Amino acid sequence: MGGNTKSRPRVAVLSPVAWRTPPRQYGAWETVAGNIAEGLVARGWDVTLFATRDSITAARLHAVVDRGYEEDSSVDPKVAECLHIAEMFEHAAEFDLIHSHYDFMALAHSRLVKTPVVTTIHGFSSPRILPVYRKYADGYFVSISDSDRLPGLNYVATVYNGIDLALYPFQERGGEDLIFLGRIHPDKGVHLAIETARLSGRPLIIAGIVQDAKYFEEQVKPHIDGARVRFIGPVDVAGKNDLFARAYALLHLNTIPERFGLVLAEANAAGVPVIAMDLGSCREVIGDGATGYLVGDAAGAARCLEQVPRISRKACRERVERCFSVDTMVRQYERVYSAVLEREAGKIA
Amino acid sequence: MGGNTKSRPRVAVLSPVAWRTPPRQYGAWETVAGNIAEGLVARGWDVTLFATRDSITAARLHAVVDRGYEEDSSVDPKVAECLHIAEMFEHAAEFDLIHSHYDFMALAHSRLVKTPVVTTIHGFSSPRILPVYRKYADGYFVSISDSDRLPGLNYVATVYNGIDLALYPFQERGGEDLIFLGRIHPDKGVHLAIETARLSGRPLIIAGIVQDAKYFEEQVKPHIDGARVRFIGPVDVAGKNDLFARAYALLHLNTIPERFGLVLAEANAAGVPVIAMDLGSCREVIGDGATGYLVGDAAGAARCLEQVPRISRKACRERVERCFSVDTMVRQYERVYSAVLEREAGKIA
Numbered sequence: 001m002g003g004n005t006k007s008r009p010r011v012a013v014l015s016p017v018a019w020r021t022p023p024r025q026y027g028a029w030e031t032v033a034g035n036i037a038e039g040l041v042a043r044g045w046d047v048t049l050f051a052t053r054d055s056i057t058a059a060r061l062h063a064v065v066d067r068g069y070e071e072d073s074s075v076d077p078k079v080a081e082c083l084h085i086a087e088m089f090e091h092a093a094e095f096d097l098i099h100s101h102y103d104f105m106a107l108a109h110s111r112l113v114k115t116p117v118v119t120t121i122h123g124f125s126s127p128r129i130l131p132v133y134r135k136y137a138d139g140y141f142v143s144i145s146d147s148d149r150l151p152g153l154n155y156v157a158t159v160y161n162g163i164d165l166a167l168y169p170f171q172e173r174g175g176e177d178l179i180f181l182g183r184i185h186p187d188k189g190v191h192l193a194i195e196t197a198r199l200s201g202r203p204l205i206i207a208g209i210v211q212d213a214k215y216f217e218e219q220v221k222p223h224i225d226g227a228r229v230r231f232i233g234p235v236d237v238a239g240k241n242d243l244f245a246r247a248y249a250l251l252h253l254n255t256i257p258e259r260f261g262l263v264l265a266e267a268n269a270a271g272v273p274v275i276a277m278d279l280g281s282c283r284e285v286i287g288d289g290a291t292g293y294l295v296g297d298a299a300g301a302a303r304c305l306e307q308v309p310r311i312s313r314k315a316c317r318e319r320v321e322r323c324f325s326v327d328t329m330v331r332q333y334e335r336v337y338s339a340v341l342e343r344e345a346g347k348i349a
Numbered sequence: 350m351g352g353n354t355k356s357r358p359r360v361a362v363l364s365p366v367a368w369r370t371p372p373r374q375y376g377a378w379e380t381v382a383g384n385i386a387e388g389l390v391a392r393g394w395d396v397t398l399f400a401t402r403d404s405i406t407a408a409r410l411h412a413v414v415d416r417g418y419e420e421d422s423s424v425d426p427k428v429a430e431c432l433h434i435a436e437m438f439e440h441a442a443e444f445d446l447i448h449s450h451y452d453f454m455a456l457a458h459s460r461l462v463k464t465p466v467v468t469t470i471h472g473f474s475s476p477r478i479l480p481v482y483r484k485y486a487d488g489y490f491v492s493i494s495d496s497d498r499l500p501g502l503n504y505v506a507t508v509y510n511g512i513d514l515a516l517y518p519f520q521e522r523g524g525e526d527l528i529f530l531g532r533i534h535p536d537k538g539v540h541l542a543i544e545t546a547r548l549s550g551r552p553l554i555i556a557g558i559v560q561d562a563k564y565f566e567e568q569v570k571p572h573i574d575g576a577r578v579r580f581i582g583p584v585d586v587a588g589k590n591d592l593f594a595r596a597y598a599l600l601h602l603n604t605i606p607e608r609f610g611l612v613l614a615e616a617n618a619a620g621v622p623v624i625a626m627d628l629g630s631c632r633e634v635i636g637d638g639a640t641g642y643l644v645g646d647a648a649g650a651a652r653c654l655e656q657v658p659r660i661s662r663k664a665c666r667e668r669v670e671r672c673f674s675v676d677t678m679v680r681q682y683e684r685v686y687s688a689v690l691e692r693e694a695g696k697i698a
Contacts, residue, residue, distance in 0.1 A: 064484075072417070078427075079481055083480060086456075086460070095515065102427070107435075108434065109457075110538035111439050112439065112441075128425035131428060179437060
């Protein structure tokens with residue numbers, strides 16, 4: 001840590017390079033990494049963001065990959081990741097702490113540098129990557145919900161993702177539509193949202209990138225009629241706010257445990273009640289009966305829709321301000337950094 | 350390099366983990382890495398081989414991956430590579446020199462350790478990986494033929510692959526069949542071998558793994574009749590020697606520049622003349638008119654077949670003994686290691 005511990009610690013934030021930081025539309029990991037970098041800068045930290053060259057940040061930007069590999073077919077994802085991660089670690093000595101938002105690939109470099117590495121695990125992409133986490137189990141890990149933890153890892157804290165509240169202004173009144181917002185993938189239960197719409201007789205608007213084309217063709221597309229069920233593709237922040245303005249409730253009937261669920265917080269921030277599957281982190285993000293309802297299936301979701309008017313839109317906003325703001329998240333990461341830096345100082349002393 | 354430079358330098362050989370080292374059948378990179386490790390041990394070096402746990406070596410074996418990911422579908426290739434490469438570099442301080450047989454992934458770790466890394470480039474898997482080589486262009490590189498070089502890289506030498514001569518005994522006499530031995534892939538020109546067989550009226554035996562199923566279905570399978578053209582799948586060393594025993598000549602009509610061409614040396618070692626496309630390294634491995642013929646197309650190959658009896662089978666063997674033996678290769682690598690260790694000692698002094 002050099003002789004710099006008494007001045008401002010120098011933090012490197014390692015964002016993925018699948019998308020720009022912050023992403024134009026989809027890209028949850030880059031969104032959170034970007035929010036942390038901006039929040040830290042606002043609170044006076046010395047931050048270097050390692051991200052794509054077209055990223056937008058108030059931090060010092062360090063880039064070796066021009067554009068996100070999801071946005072540039074000329075780039076090999078493995079090569080981009082390799083160059084990006086290696087570059088960061090080759091500069092490790094310039095930092096007091098590295099905050100990695102990477103899946104396992106960065107861990108493989110972590111023991112080759114002296115700078116401590118904090119890894120926020122945004123999700124385990126597959127059970128087949130767990131051997132890497134087990135090898136590096138004594139690193140410093142942060143979970144994004146209490147429910148999304150791998151036993152045996154050295155977790156320092158759970159820090160909920162924070163959203164930029166300014167991007168999702170509170171809307172006093174909603175509309176009559178049900179909305180689905182997320183990747184079109186069976187994990188996200190688009191088919192259950194459609195079923196809920198049918199059971200409740202309410203119209204549904206589906207927005208998001210098609211990640212599973214077969215699922216879309218077979219279980220979503222046949223229901224799209226442009227009236228009861230509409231599909232509008234991916235939306236940016238403005239598009240999300242338009243949807244929130246006409247939303248009666250957001251349906252988030254995930255079929256596998258949710259890891260955090262950024263969109264739940266975004267909808268609540270705008271005042272939109274959320275009907276979520278009681279699976280994974282949803283219970284931590286949504287206050288059952290306060291900012292939405294936790295359900296077990298589409299029938300339960302349809303039943304809960306009748307009670308939506310009981311939810312205070314203001315209470316939705318307030319919970320997000322309290323628990324899921326960038327500011328809250330950044331303050332919690334400051335505590336994580338302090339704990340790690342103290343532990344490292346102890347190792348050296 | 351610690352205080353160990355006056356005693357035997359400690360060398361780490363980093364073999365890939367796609368297959369066992371040495372591989373059971375296919376696996377050229379593992380074959381060469383294994384030959385180097387065995388050859389170095391035979392010549393008194395202190396060698397640690399990083400390879401799959403089921404590898405067979407006289408060197409010290411260091412393994413974190415049980416079996417080659419090509420032989421074990423439960424293993425994620427990216428995860429296996431990541432664990433394997435990271436493990437090696439985490440032990441870098443125990444070695445005076447690392448000899449990597451990896452594609453670009455190991456380079457990404459190379460600047461994070463003090464131990465010098467020599468990379469033998471067995472092939473550039475795609476033009477999209479070249480940015481990684483360019484970033485690490487000042488490393489120590491070895492090409493496996495003069496023709497397979499990327500301009501701008503710091504090449505220390507060309508070292509031809511060496512084969513274990515004991516595995517491919519000289520056979521005084523061959524047979525009447527043409528043989529093709531290699532991956533079934535358009536790059537390897539199986540279709541040109543078939544055309545040559547047709548033009549010359551000689552029977553052809555094709556052996557190898559089907560790497561491109563569509564190519565096999567469309568351009569190889571329709572010609573297989575069990576008589577004029579036979580396909581026998583992949584073969585091990587014994588299978589290769591059986592083929593060499595009945596071979597009139599080996600056809601190797603590659604359609605892209607060959608990088609080295611182990612099978613050319615193996616065939617020659619057994620005394621089998623080789624008809625090869627004059628593309629890439631073939632000109633370096635085959636003595637035109639001495640151990641085979643270099644040609645430009647199938648018609649040229651068919652014409653040259655008439656001259657095959659002029660080739661001295663003994664001369665084929667002798668050229669391999671002289672140029673492509675494990676012993677020759679290992680002596681050349683010893684010179685490479687000495688040059689690198691000297692240069693590194695100069696850096697430190």
